Structures are given as C-alpha cells and as structure tokens.
Amino acid sequence: MQISRLFQIVHILLEKGRVTAPELAERFEVSARTIYRDAEVLSQAGVPIYTLQGKGGGISVSDQFVLNKSLLTDQEQNEILFSLQSLSAARLPDSDKVLLKLSSLFRKNSANWIEVDFSPWGSGxxxxxxxxxxxxxxxxxxxxxxxxxxxxxxxxxxxxxxxxxxxxxxxxxxxxxxxxxxxxxxxxxxxxxxxxxxxxxxxxxxxxxxxxxxxxxxxxxxxxAEAMPRIPLVLRIEPAGASRIVDEFKEEQIVKQEDGSFWIASEMPDGEWLFQYLLSYGELLEVIEPASIRQEMQRRIAEMFRNYLG
Known part of the structure; x- marks a missing residue:
C-alpha cells in the first residue's frame, strides 16, 4: 500500500507542482505525519522532494525529476504501462494522458506492445x-x-x-x-x-x-445468465458451428458424432435470452431436449417463415 501511495504522491506533485501535507493526507486518508514520513522515504530513495514551511508552502518535487529504478524496477514500470493500456482499451480517455506522461517519465520509446480492446466493432x-x-x-x-x-x-x-x-x-x-x-x-x-x-x-x-x-x-x-433459473438442454450443432462451440461450451459438455456434428449437454438460463441465443445459430442448431423448448423453437421459426410469405 505504501509503495502505491508513494508513486501516486510523486505523480500528484509532478502534476500540480506543490501540494500541502494536509491536502495529501486527506486525499489518502492518512495523517499529515504519515505524509511527511512518505516524503522522507522518497527523499532517501533519491527523489528530489522539497518542503517549504509557512504560508504558500507545501511539498514539491523537482520538475526535472524522472522516475527511475530506484523507485520502480523496469518490470514494474512495464506492468504499470500495460495496466494503463488496458484502462485505455476500456475507453477511459484520461488514461491516455497518464499513459503518455508516464511513458515519457519512464523513458520508454514504445510501451504499446500489446492491444486490449473490449469495444465493439464500429463503435463511435x-x-x-x-x-x-x-x-x-x-x-x-x-x-x-x-x-x-x-x-x-x-x-x-x-x-x-x-x-x-x-x-x-x-x-x-x-x-x-x-x-x-x-x-x-x-x-x-x-x-x-x-x-x-x-x-x-x-x-x-x-x-x-x-x-x-x-x-x-x-x-x-x-x-x-447467472441470475436466472437454468434449464437442462441437449443440442445438436452442425460441424460449421465448431468455432462457436469451443468458445461457448465446456469441453466436457461436447460430444463429437461420427458425421462430424456435435451433441451438447448443458444448462442455460430460462427466458427470452435463451431463444435469442439458440436462434443466433440459425440452421446450424437443433434442440433435441427438452420438448417444451423444441416446440417453442418450432413455433418461433414458423412465425419467422410466415413473415416472408407473399
């Protein structure tokens, strides 16, 4: 916890220039005495921390200071940068600014060695x-x-x-x-x-x-899914659905047949979600059991067919 707080204190000082000990104490929910001890630890670690007493005073760090291995190892720096990349992938825009600043502080020419993107295609x-x-x-x-x-x-x-x-x-x-x-x-x-x-x-x-x-x-x-009652299902899926099967079902739920198709024994949540999911397989999927779900699928498919008549 202290290492994380020390790192954040340095970042705040670099961002704001000068901050009082009471302000930092309130920010981290510790005493002002603890903040002064943190400043001493940073100073001993080679971080040029300065304190100025009286009105207009506070704690500051040299503008020329660069975080180095005395505070964080090279591996720790990379881990921090990767974490920020993940936040950026989650579309938290402020993380891009912090990532750019820390990349400069760490003197990393290119930290973007991996991309994690949770956003859907075409999102604007x-x-x-x-x-x-x-x-x-x-x-x-x-x-x-x-x-x-x-x-x-x-x-x-x-x-x-x-x-x-x-x-x-x-x-x-x-x-x-x-x-x-x-x-x-x-x-x-x-x-x-x-x-x-x-x-x-x-x-x-x-x-x-x-x-x-x-x-x-x-x-x-x-x-x-996990918040709804679950129904045991037996499904037959054509070979063309293999790529989805391995993504969406556990290995022990899948049995490959001689004709290349797959039989799936699984439990799924009841409700409208279930039918939307099953229909997303199109002609690749057949519900074997239970009879009630099979009959409802037949009804829905017949209704879809009637929409295209005439």
Missing amino acids: QQQKELYALLKQAILEHKIISFAYLNAAGEQENRSAVPMKLLFKDRAWYVEAYSIEKEAPRTFKITRMSQVSLSDRDESELPRLPQQRMENAGTSHEESP
Missing part, C-alpha cells in the same frame, strides 16, 4: 463519451438519468447512482443504485440511451445503504 465517439460520463458519475457520486430498454423490449425512464463498470460475458454493464427500485441494479450499457449527468449527488437521496454494492451483482435489469 458517442459511445466513448458515454464511458467518460459514467466514469465522472462514479467518481463524483452523481445521479444519472437515462432511457433503458429492458429484456421485455420496453423502454423506461430510469435514474441511478453508478457505482462500478463491469465487463462480463463479452458485454459492458454498470452496477448502480436504482432510485426507482431503491436497491442495487445492474444495467447493460448498450441498452442505455439519452444518458445525462444530474447536478444532484447521492447525498441528496433519502436513503442509500452503506453496503449498497455488497450484493449489487445479484439483481439485474438485463438479467444475465
């Missing part, structure tokens, strides 16, 4: 701005208002206090405290629109549980 500036807005709301404990398309295809006006961004099962979610439900909820970001940041913050709410995020992942507006 509007979606990037949404992530920046959600980040601001989380850090400042602000209330957001938005339109939300629920799993039933109905659009609702909602308001919530975002707590955390979550990437799960190839999709981004925001864990938030729902004002309407007065409980934690998880919203799928692609189903959010018309998102706006309110001037109000969580302190203005009549009640907001202290442990509001403890069970935030258990109640979902989007209803991800």
